[in-house]
Amino acid sequence: MFTQPIGVAHYLVVGAILFVCGIVCMTTKRNTIGILMGVELVLSAAILNFVAFSQPAFRVDQEASLGIDGHVFALFAIVLAAAEAAVALAIALNYYNNHSTIDVDRAQDLQG
Amino acid sequence: MVESLIENWGFPEWMAYLIAATIPCVLLLHVVAVGALFFIWLERKVSGRIQDRLGPTRVGGKYGWLQSLADGVKLISKEDLVPAGADSWLFRLAPYISVSCCLAAYLTIPFAYGWVAQNLDVAVFFVLAILGLEVFGVILAGYASGSKWSLLGGMREAAQVVSYEVPLGLCVVLPVMLAGSMNLTTIAQVQSGWFTSWLIFYNPFLFVTFWIFFTCALASVNRAPFDLAEAESELVAGFHTEYSGLRWSLFFLAEYGSMFSVSALAVLLFLGGWNGPIPITSWIGWTFEYGWFWGTLGNFVGLANFIFKCSLGIVLMMWVRWTLPRLRIDQVMTICLKYCLPLVCLMLLGNLMWPWIAGPPSASFVQKRYEAYQHLHPEPTTETEADEETTAESNSVAISLPQQVNEKQKVVLTTSSTTDSSLPLQTN
Amino acid sequence: MDNILWHSVFFWAFAVITCGFAVMVVLSDNIVRMAVALIFSLSGAAGLFLLAGADFVGAMQLMIYVGGTLVLLIFGVMLTAQGPFISLKAGSGDWIIAVVMVGLSLAMLLPMAWSVPDWHGPAMGASETKTTKQTALQEEAEADQETVVVEHNVSVTEIGLSLVGVRTDLNQEDQESGQLPEGYLLPFEIVSVHLLVILIGAAYLARAKRPRKPTKYP
């Protein structure tokens, strides 16, 4: 385990675990902010993938790595995730002002 | 270091790594711990003098210099209380988050030329990020205490730190822009020579920026007059109301540690780092050009210089604390968003326009920048026939300031553009 | 002991931190503990970025994600908290669904991660396609992967230049083929508009309705 060099696949496994945790968090949590945390985990998993794909030393076929493209993608993903979280939080606060709760299960005025 | 340990001393590899990792860690721990003890004592003395009293005089002789050690012993021997209504896991964790973030910031701060635990390319950014994380300790302490004073203190801290990070980050951009690097060693090395080459004196905009930086740094390390989180007149003691003993003292260790690190950042970015007001060491030949021994000697002088400047910064912070009254939370926000932020944006624009007013940066500045860059990326240049001087200059200009290419440099660039097939940029 | 790769050791350490705390986020009932676990998980991910030679992305992750977004989330928790400590228990039905989902998605994603031999790392690639350069690199990587990673470190200068549209990392043939490499000037500029719009939108929702007549604030 410690004597093998690290490859992209190792990072992908970590990313996959983060992704699954995020999805589970999004589906099981009842609190709005809990759901947002799940989203953060999923986005973080994606960013991890991008970083791993852009490192040529993690693979045999170095030409196929993303290089700077991956880094830039990761940077933009971080920025966009932050913006999304800010808006989601503002919406949650607005919801709280009207309903005095941020429990998603109580959101039952609209039934689809 | 690792190689020399293995080859000269015959250590096994893992042990060499361990030793190489331990030495900087121990040194940095001591800087923080001893520094905190010293500055706590100093603050008591300074505040005493400001209020026309003597401060501690008994412990350890005439100046009371062992006072903080005695306090420390007292705090360690106190009972470690956790309130019944607290979230005990988080309550215990919070001080450690503060302290470990404070320590982590020291990893990338160079104390003299090349004396840095981890020479990171994004050091400036890293330090800011880590200092921003310190807020979690305060927020969690405030939340987990289960007391409303603490909670209010934590929320104020969160709002304050998140807001002040914005102008702080923008202030840092100016020196980074001029030095063309985020590496703190490079930035400090660009300012070598007389004090006129410090970036604070580079142009009027940077001079103003330094003071904005200082203000925002005060706010971001939660010092008076921005210490809303522990405002004892309203919130008892804010986030650390419920803490006692060792955990309480850890918060103070973190506070003084981060005071030192922001003031080190200010010194490195604006005040020349370890480069003194007068370049004595280069006059008497204590530089690495004359060999390892003389360089190390010169570095010790630089270290003393650096620590002296940082201490001056901290004394200034103390001075401010004991002079100015505390602000209200809305005033704190107003200062950040209505004054600091627009002002620093203006400074940023002004700094961008500066070459139009005062012409391109001087040749010596560009040369220093190039040398600092070369030190970081020691790459064997393949070109032999080209005029070394010209290429060096034009390359470094183009790399660091692509938006500031003006007429004069354009010509320089044009002449060299046919030969610079190996840019120092293309390290891959 | 001597053929231990320290790069790998640190990778595993950070990976365990990242994944462990991510699992804690899912299992925790208390929303603030979830947030703390998330802080550690994302900081661990930042460590992984640094190990992968993405210094700038790692610092960004710490600064924006951990230092900005998560503070905001915790702030939100405090603003909307009703009891002293918010606890949320999931029903057993939820847990059954969750376990099934975890099983299914891991059963898909983990084989996916290992499905490409090229990605197993420099030492375990498909042996028949190796060139001499690759073999050399492989040996080097087995010796000390950290140096190799550091060698491929993307400097901030390169990222910054690509954001204003200048690509310095591609080799000459690529650039002379006529097709310009992708410079990221447009996204860099347009994202600022996006952030402005977001700021206005969030402020619009969060602020109270403006009073008709401005009240005199004492």
Next chain:
Amino acid sequence: MSFYQLIVNAKWESWASTLVYLPEIVLCLTIVILLLLRLPRWGSRISSLGIALVGSVIAFVLSIPFETTAEANPEAATTAQPVSLLQEETSPNPPDIEASSEETKAYKQPGDTIFSGLIVYDGLTIFFRQLLILFVVALLILMGLTGIPDRDSGADVFTLILGATVGFSLMVSSNHLLIAFLGVEMASVPSYVLAGTLKGRRIASEAALKFALYGAGAAGVMLYGMSLMAGALGSAHLPTMAENLAQLTANGVDDRQLVLFLGGLMILVGLAFKLSAFPFHFWCPDVFEGATAEVDAFLSVASKAAAIGLLLRFAIGISGVPGEPIEAPAAVAQATSTEEAKNTFDILAISQTEATSLTFAAQADQEKTKLEEKPVTDPDSSVVPIQDLIVFLIGLMAALTTTFGNLAAYGQTNIKRLMAYSTIAHAGYLMMPVAAAVALLSKDQAGAQEAVASVVVYLIAYFFMNLGVFAIIALLRNRIRSEEIEDYAGIVRESPGLVVCFGILMFSLIGLPPLAGFLGKFWIFAALWEAGLITLLFIGGLNTFFSIFYYLRVLKVMVLSPEPDHRSPAAIPIISWPGLYVAALTVPVAILLVFWEPIRVYSLWAAADLFQ
């Protein structure tokens, strides 16, 4: 290449790109002006609606592509100037300029990519841009008539709408995964806030919350899929990805199948969310009910149009790689299509009285616009299995979406919920020709072009129909304070003109013959027939039959049911500004068939560049 040349290249590229990107830049400037006007005291006296309207009208004018010859365009000279100035200083020319000896290459033409390959500037981009900006103009006028963002919140709401429009335009023109993701985020995040425009209302805040949470989740999954796709194909640039994909499949290296499949599936999830396609539609009715009718119109027309555009870019971009490069015919088609641009726009610009005479000219040119009847992809090419998979996935989703939307619309009592399900169903119809276009890639290039053109036509019709319906809903809401269908009872006796318009729009939504909806639907079904997707065609036809009843039920309530006693007067005469607005939207629906030829030429032109 020297570093300096790189800078020159980048400068030239961004300058040339900026010129064709002016509409979006004007929108951004409008946002900034709206923001800055709050600073001075006199700023509050200026109507923010007026500023937004002026900005979007200017953007619309600029989105008409300008002349494409160097002599005719004075701006072209200025474009070329910085380059030539710099050329004097550097002896070797930047490669792009060197490659093109003529000066005409010094700026961008339709068919080029701009911003160094991040964005495609072609007929489809131009069409979508015009549609979206025109929609924003119409929507702003509607908002002025109904007065839904009040004085205080007007500037905020208009900022959000304009910001989202920039995002839509990025989505439809993206040539790079980063731009696609950025566009999706820029489009959706302001939409979340827009859904909660009336922030004091309980259901509005609930709608915004649901929209934001589901949307954020979908965006996360989409980003993860993008990371897998980009990593597996070694690039985030769509054409490069397509090439690499073709190469991978041709070499028989199939170890990345799983990665690509999962990645593609996750991207599809994100797109399906934006389109409110079947398994990911659940947000749509709730959000539509909670948000105001004006915002619903925005979500149902602009958002859907942009999402379909992005789906087209992805589906055709990733699988539409030629087996071997087609040299000569492509160049000819390029030339004719750019020439066609002028003709078509002349037709559209000149008033409609002359349209009949011009139709002949257009008919003559039509042969040129039509691409040759040859496959884009070699029938035995390695990408064909991928195309089949895409066709299957999109086709399945389209069939399920349409059927579900139409069936679920039956039980609705709220007109906005009903229209939400109708929107879902129409998203299904819109996805069908995408499947057809991908299926035709390996058979018939001209057929694929027709399929894409049918999307264009359908969107034009859909624009008028849905905006009209939502405008009527909003206007009636202002009078009778209700959005329940039963409260519309007997409204024909109070405002007969409005109900006639409503009837026409409803018949058009069903797709009955002389109306615009029929035109679009007929063309879609023709494309499906040509692509051999008979099952899908059958499902589409069946659904059209289903949809008749629930649309007509609303009309029946409006016309036949007796008026309730307690309702406030709902009279909206047709000769009033609101009435005229609705009429202006209804008339094109009624008479679109007359302009069959210009629309056909225009849509074929818009679709042509996609297959170059």
